[in-house]
Amino acid sequence: MSVEPEEVAAPADDTVLFHSSPMRTFLVMAAAIVVAYVAVSPLVDALLDSADDPWWLTLVQAVVIGGLVAGAFAFSARSSLSTWVRVSSAGLELAAQGSEPVWLAWADIEHVVVRRSGARTLLEVTPVDLDRVHAIEGTNAGGPAMNGTAFTADLTQLWPGPRKLRRELERRMHQEPR
DSSP: OOOOGGGSOOSSTTOEEEEEOHHHHHHHHHHHHHHHHHHHHHHHHHHHTOOOOOHHHHHHHHHHHHHHHHHHHHTSTTTTSOOEEEEOSSEEEEEOTTOOOEEEEGGGEEEEEEEEETTEEEEEEEESOGGGOEEOSSOSSOSOOEETTEEEEEOTTEESOHHHHHHHHHHHHHHSOO
16 A cells, blocks of 8 residues: 555645546546536437436436446555655655655656556656655555656546646656756
């Protein structure tokens, strides 16, 4: 189990926290599945020439299927692991999918990328040197996963969202003289 951001002192007063939210993911996915099911159901009925069911039965089926599928995804083993990113004038803190959090000062970061990979949104943080990465005291789960020389984190469930994180990172990276 990773350390929660509330358990770690923020490096600066102007910290902005981005945290994974399985419940938000569940609600968004369930709503999208219900809308899609209800929209496609009349077409399927027409193609299969099936009996006309009452509208409320279709809605009940949509809610049950949407809840089951969204629940399976949002609370699966991998997606239920906490991910959080804290951005401040002091630097970037990252704990990804149950890892021990690390902190990098802006001068210690070569580049940061928020990119899409299929249906997922990923954060890649490349430090100037791995010796300049500071482990934050916590469990012994190890640091975030690495893709070559970059720390990676799945931002798919992040709240307030990957776009806002991207804007905050761009704002912070451009404040610091490089």
